Amino acid sequence: MTYPAETTLIEMGETSDYFGYVRRGIMRMQRIHLDGTGQIVGLVAEGDVFGSLFEGGSKVAIEAVTEVSILTFKRGPFEALMARSAELDHFMLQKLMADLDRTRDWMLVLLNRKVSERLAGFLVVLCIRYANVDHLVRWDNGSLEIKVPISRCDLASLLGTRVESVSRAFSALAKKGIIHTKTPYLIEVQDVRRLLEEAGGELTNRVTGLRT
Structure with missing residues (x-):
């Protein structure tokens, strides 16, 4: 799927039943404060995973900075597929570790x-x-x-x-x-x-x- 710049893909607090993989483009992760102001806390780009494999609302809003092309996966079926595929489970572990590294870099x-x-x-x-x-x-x-x-x-x-x-x-x-x-x-x-x-x-x- 392709989305134009300035599209909000996930609202902060939104409970989504899918997560995404970025094929092309740049997105920002933004935390919205109680007074309505926003704070950008990181970027998501080609090769990154966004959203969550786990239950609960999103801690940040995900917004397109440029036109973006993404793949989306339903959480339930993907979890079942991970349970049957060691290679896919390892791939997702690598992506989660990369996400932690990215967060550390911004810090x-x-x-x-x-x-x-x-x-x-x-x-x-x-x-x-x-x-x-x-x-x-x-x-x-x-x-x-x-x-x-x-x-x-x-x-x-x-x-x-x-x-x-x-x-x-x-x-x-x-x-x-x-x-x-x-x-x-x-x-x-x-x-x-x-x-x-x-x-x-x-x-x-x-x-x-x-x-x-």
Whole structure:
């Protein structure tokens, strides 16, 4: 099934009898507060599983950022199929572990005190998690280019700050010679090593194939 951008696939608190697998596109996970405001807590992209195999309401809303193509599975029949297939059970275990890793990555990003450090961490996470998704990360004549798949407003929500602070963080990284902003959605990384240093800590230790 294909859904246009800004479609809400699962409402927060909704009890659904299916879960999904993303074939193409980007979605955001958003927690809605009592006052109606939202906080983006992560992204879901190609190859990720969303929804739950277990009973209970969804802890987040799942919303399409771009046009998305997904596969959906009824929970009951899929559970029965898992019970008969060790390979499928192992596949789903790997997906659940990857989901935990993804959650940890976002937590490591938000542990940074400065917004510029969180932004650097976000760019590193794109390289870790989404290098093969929708051409978000590519090397061009020795230069690393990253497509930012979400708006500045969504990015501010994800990083726990304001849009103005995100803009200043981009400028701060540019002044240090770490990045060059080609467009609001296309970033050239001019110094990979310093980007990793800016992201810092355990997140940097998880990077493979990015250091130069």
